[in-house]
Amino acid sequence: MLRLGQQIRLTRREAERFAEITGFEPVNVNTLDDLTQYIEGCKKHYWGVSDETRFLHHLIDKELQAALGTLIEEKASAPLPSGSTVVRLAVAGTAAGSGAGADCGTGTGAAAG
Numbered sequence: 729m730l731r732l733g734q735q736i737r738l739t740r741r742e743a744e745r746f747a748e749i750t751g752f753e754p755v756n757v758n759t760l761d762d763l764t765q766y767i768e769g770c771k772k773h774y775w776g777v778s779d780e781t782r783f784l785h786h787l788i789d790k791e792l793q794a795a796l797g798t799l800i801e802e803k804a805s806a807p808l809p810s811g812s813t814v815v816r817l818a819v820a821g822t823a824a825g826s827g828a829g830a831d832c833g834t835g836t837g838a839a840a841g
Contacts, residue, residue, distance in 0.1 A: 729742060729795045734760060735758060736758065736763065737758070738754060738757060738763075742791075745794075746766075746791060749784070749791055750774075752766075752770060767788060767792055770788055771785055771788060
């Protein structure tokens with residue numbers, strides 16, 4: 729993941745991995761907030777308490793941590809700005825219907841299966 733301030737860009741491999749895991753392309757994911765909305769939308773689309781659902785959520789979280797790990801490793805010598813830690817990003821709440829364009833629940837940007 730490349731980052732400049734709040735702007736981010738997923739690498740091609742990261743975008744492919746998210747699409748492979750979720751079935752949805754991470755389109756219009758340009759900020760950390762967009763990434764949070766994308767992840768939350770995917771988890772809402774695949775909701776439930778079954779072992780399969782929990783495992784899918786685990787895979788999504790693991791891929792998010794891998795993407796953010798790259799970000800954290802690049803900034804290891806400097807303190808992370810507020811809002812960029814794995815825990816805060818994973819639980820940050822966003823208003824529904826913000827129009828980010830990457831909501832897995834709407835089916836926009838769905839990957840070909």
